Amino acid sequence: TSAKKLTEVSIDKKDFKQAVIRHLHSTLGTDENKANNHAWWKATCAAMQEQVLEGLRKTQKTHYLNDTRAVHYLSAEFLMGRLLSNNLQNFGLFEVAQGALKELGVELSDVLEEEPDMALGNGGLGRLAACFIDSLATMELPAIGYGIHYEHGLFRQEIHGGAQIERPDSWRDYGNPWEICRPESIQEVSLYGYVETKYGDNGRIHKEWHPGAIVKGVPWDIPIVGYGGNTVNVLRLWQSQSSGYFNWDVFNAGGYVDAQRENVLAETISKVLYPNDETEAGKELRLIQQYFFSSCSLKDIIRRYKRAHGDDWSRFADQVVIQLNDTHPAIAIPELMRILVDRAELDWDSAWNICTNVFAYTNHTLLPEALEKWPARMFEKILPRHLEIIYEINHRFMALVDKQWPNDNAMKARLSIIEEGNEKMVRMGHLSVIGSFAVNGVAEIHSRLVKQNLFPEFDQLWPGKLTNVTNGITPRRWLKACNPELSKLIDKKIGSDWPMDLDKLQGLAKHADNKTFQKQFMKVKQANKQALADEIKQSMGIDVDVNAIFDVQIKRLHEYKRQHLNLLHIMALYRRLLEDPDYDMHPRVFIFGAKAAPGYKLAKDIIFAINKVADKVNNDPRVNNKLKVVFMPNYRVSLAEKMIPATDVSEQISTAGKEASGTGNMKLALNGAVTIGTLDGANIEIAEEVGDDNIVIFGMTVEEVEALKASGYNPYDYYYNDAEIKAVLDWLETDYFTPGQPGALVSIKQSLLEGGDPYMVLADYQAYSEAHKVIDAAYRDKERWARMAIINTAKMGKFTSDRSIRDYVEKIWKLESCKVES
Numbered sequence: 001t002s003a004k005k006l007t008e009v010s011i012d013k014k015d016f017k018q019a020v021i022r023h024l025h026s027t028l029g030t031d032e033n034k035a036n037n038h039a040w041w042k043a044t045c046a047a048m049q050e051q052v053l054e055g056l057r058k059t060q061k062t063h064y065l066n067d068t069r070a071v072h073y074l075s076a077e078f079l080m081g082r083l084l085s086n087n088l089q090n091f092g093l094f095e096v097a098q099g100a101l102k103e104l105g106v107e108l109s110d111v112l113e114e115e116p117d118m119a120l121g122n123g124g125l126g127r128l129a130a131c132f133i134d135s136l137a138t139m140e141l142p143a144i145g146y147g148i149h150y151e152h153g154l155f156r157q158e159i160h161g162g163a164q165i166e167r168p169d170s171w172r173d174y175g176n177p178w179e180i181c182r183p184e185s186i187q188e189v190s191l192y193g194y195v196e197t198k199y200g201d202n203g204r205i206h207k208e209w210h211p212g213a214i215v216k217g218v219p220w221d222i223p224i225v226g227y228g229g230n231t232v233n234v235l236r237l238w239q240s241q242s243s244g245y246f247n248w249d250v251f252n253a254g255g256y257v258d259a260q261r262e263n264v265l266a267e268t269i270s271k272v273l274y275p276n277d278e279t280e281a282g283k284e285l286r287l288i289q290q291y292f293f294s295s296c297s298l299k300d301i302i303r304r305y306k307r308a309h310g311d312d313w314s315r316f317a318d319q320v321v322i323q324l325n326d327t328h329p330a331i332a333i334p335e336l337m338r339i340l341v342d343r344a345e346l347d348w349d350s351a352w353n354i355c356t357n358v359f360a361y362t363n364h365t366l367l368p369e370a371l372e373k374w375p376a377r378m379f380e381k382i383l384p385r386h387l388e389i390i391y392e393i394n395h396r397f398m399a400l401v402d403k404q405w406p407n408d409n410a411m412k413a414r415l416s417i418i419e420e421g422n423e424k425m426v427r428m429g430h431l432s433v434i435g436s437f438a439v440n441g442v443a444e445i446h447s448r449l450v451k452q453n454l455f456p457e458f459d460q461l462w463p464g465k466l467t468n469v470t471n472g473i474t475p476r477r478w479l480k481a482c483n484p485e486l487s488k489l490i491d492k493k494i495g496s497d498w499p500m501d502l503d504k505l506q507g508l509a510k511h512a513d514n515k516t517f518q519k520q521f522m523k524v525k526q527a528n529k530q531a532l533a534d535e536i537k538q539s540m541g542i543d544v545d546v547n548a549i550f551d552v553q554i555k556r557l558h559e560y561k562r563q564h565l566n567l568l569h570i571m572a573l574y575r576r577l578l579e580d581p582d583y584d585m586h587p588r589v590f591i592f593g594a595k596a597a598p599g600y601k602l603a604k605d606i607i608f609a610i611n612k613v614a615d616k617v618n619n620d621p622r623v624n625n626k627l628k629v630v631f632m633p634n635y636r637v638s639l640a641e642k643m644i645p646a647t648d649v650s651e652q653i654s655t656a657g658k659e660a661s662g663t664g665n666m667k668l669a670l671n672g673a674v675t676i677g678t679l680d681g682a683n684i685e686i687a688e689e690v691g692d693d694n695i696v697i698f699g700m701t702v703e704e705v706e707a708l709k710a711s712g713y714n715p716y717d718y719y720y721n722d723a724e725i726k727a728v729l730d731w732l733e734t735d736y737f738t739p740g741q742p743g744a745l746v747s748i749k750q751s752l753l754e755g756g757d758p759y760m761v762l763a764d765y766q767a768y769s770e771a772h773k774v775i776d777a778a779y780r781d782k783e784r785w786a787r788m789a790i791i792n793t794a795k796m797g798k799f800t801s802d803r804s805i806r807d808y809v810e811k812i813w814k815l816e817s818c819k820v821e822s
């Protein structure tokens with residue numbers, strides 16, 4: 001059992017304490033009297049890292065000796081959060097460390113707070129990658145994550161006068177105790193230059209790329225500890241560094257100082273994470289970032305393969321599967337072709353056969369603005385040989401299209417990798433579908449829409465290639481570690497196996513009507529709400545009542561996620577309370593956490609509006625504490641870990657068809673929150689699991705959205721026919737919320753009226769308002785609510801990322817697990 005496994009690998013409290021003191025002395029050069037919490041944190045990490053590295057060594061050796069097939073997860077983002085608590089938890093050393101530190105007069109919880117988040121991602125896609133590598137290690141699957149060692153992760157958000165200000169994130173300023181630099185595995189990556197065509201004596205054409213610049217990729221390894229501690233896999237992140245070759249012409253001309261300036265450019269590649277999610281920026285540096293980490297990773301994969309198999313490429317596709325986390329690493333496809341054809345001198349068909357048996361692609365979005373396209377001219381400048389290869393792939397693909405749909409030029413234009421127009425563009429999604437053996441969406445409805453709307457012809461051409469793997473989350477971080485009190489209660493009720501086998505939570509369902517268990521469950525929720533209330537008071541000075549409903553919307557700020565729908569409804573409640581002081585509602589605290597892309601004007605305006613409405617509502621005695629609004633700054637993994645256990649109501653209110661899956665929805669429901677949500681993404685599957693009585697669904701379906709759009713949606717119909725909508729939108733235009741600055745909030749009204757309301761906020765408003773009345777009534781019935789909350793936790797088994805990984809293994813990766821002896 002997992003409990004047994006956990007104790008076997010443990011060292012005891014005495015040894016752990018010794019290790020912490022030893023590191024305090026000899027790693028940090030301080031002692032018990034002088035050490036502050038930061039030093040204790042580092043010493044504790046170092047003590048832990050001894051155990052971790054032992055596991056890493058054993059795992060790598062076992063995988064090598066068994067010559068295992070492995071998955072290589074390529075992702076431009078890994079949103080890891082903090083690692084100490086997770087590693088202690090997964091090694092079964094959490095209590096040991098807690099006890100050891102206590103004897104040293106130190107609180108583990110204070111020490112854990114010292115760790116900066118590793119925020120090398122924007123949101124869902126990056127956090128999914130982090131959950132997946134946790135599951136891969138837990139399930140003892142041979143796997144490696146590849147990404148970028150950004151010097152600065154996602155910006156730190158401050159709120160000044162209600163508005164978002166971005167500050168640089170410097171997660172490594174005082175060193176990262178987990179990462180190990182591996183200079184022995186440095187790779188080189190070429191950029192720019194030109195292609196030379198050479199004719200061999202056998203008539204064979206050979207292409208030679210003469211790069212204009214070469215940069216180095218320095219790998220940093222982060223050990224990934226599986227639950228139970230046996231398998232420790234690696235996350236390998238590439239840092240760019242100048243090689244002597246960068247801009248060699250300047251250097252040769254004696255321009256020593258100028259060459260140093262070029263060095264700065266090389267090192268810019270891994271400098272900062274692009275903070276846009278779901279909007280394609282088309283920036284040259286971003287394409288370079290993508291190529292940089294894809295090329296380093298491929299070369300690393302090939303080096304490892306060759307160590308075992310030499311120059312025999314025939315088994316490459318048996319040993320290697322590469323999962324592309326969206327199209328960000330899709331350039332790996334032509335890169336592998338280049339290596340096989342130009343370098344290894346394989347013929348095109350053999351090379352293509354290898355490629356199309358190695359790559360698989362996950363699509364995370366249908367939003368047109370998030371589908372990556374690069375100007376062919378930019379490609380030609382940065383990666384001239386790759387553009388040629390893409391043209392060749394496309395040429396051969398067009399022949400296939402012609403066979404399937406003879407003489408159909410419209411079809412060819414639709415399916416081509418190259419989009420013709422004013423400016424020729426390379427469509428990375430098409431390249432990914434054509435170059436992969438499997439393509440998946442991330443929830444049932446999303447995968448259906450990928451097949452029906454995004455890639456219907458590809459689905460016809462290659463039936464079965466497009467499939468679904470519903471997302472998941474790791475229950476180790478998102479229940480066991482972040483909600484220890486609920487975890488202990490669950491352990492007592494059903495045993496402690498559930499973190500490895502989440503379907504076991506079903507065992508809670510039969511206690512859902514038990515009054516004593518309901519009380520215990522809600523007591524834990526209350527305590528978690530108190531802890532969050534304390535945090536809100538301490539960080540923002542706002543008093544919130546823990547008897548109020550904690551209603552939470554946490555996710556990136558985007559129009560399609562409709563934080564402004566939530567805001568309009570809050571304003572409406574405020575207005576109802578002002579018009580009727582006895583307006584009957586249970587006290588509610590609306591809590592937000594969201595970062596906006598720095599260039600996304602309306603998203604930032606919505607953050608500003610939430611804060612301005614919050615100021616007014618929170619300081620208006622007339623609402624009699626029935627309504628509070630809190631915008632918690634700098635939403636990130638470690639803040640999510642505090643908010644999620646304290647949530648009563650989970651807001652999942654995207655326009656149907658727009659949210660590919662969502663994963664916050666799963667985390668909140670797992671911790672006993674009731675969802676108010678649309679029939680979108682994984683909400684649909686959550687509703688199937690918990691049943692209609694335990695979720696509040698509202699609003700238009702995908703079909704209704706499409707029909708309304710087709711019939712000509714006019715937001716003014718709602719504005720003029722719904723007095724509440726009109727009053728609330730007009731309110732935004734006054735200076736009520738922004739004294740002395742009339743019109744400061746008007747952009748929201750404009751986008752909803754003149755702007756055409758692209759995400760149909762007004763069309764769903766009434767249904768949303770009614771759904772909140774259902775929530776209100778359900779909450780007031782204490783037993784009913786407790787039952788709903790328990791059932792939500794009990795029915796989340798499907799959404800463990802272990803199940804997602806099992807689906808990938810069976811449908812796509814065809815991997816076998818590999819036991820590592822402890």
Ligand code: 26Y
Nearest residue numbers: 124125277278279364442659660661662663
């Ligand atoms: C092109 C570039 C600017 C870009 C960068 C990041 C485009 C998209 C992204 C991030 C997308 C993302 O996080 N998508 C989310 O993926 C989650 C995991 O599959 C889904 O749950 C969520 O619905 C989806 O929005």
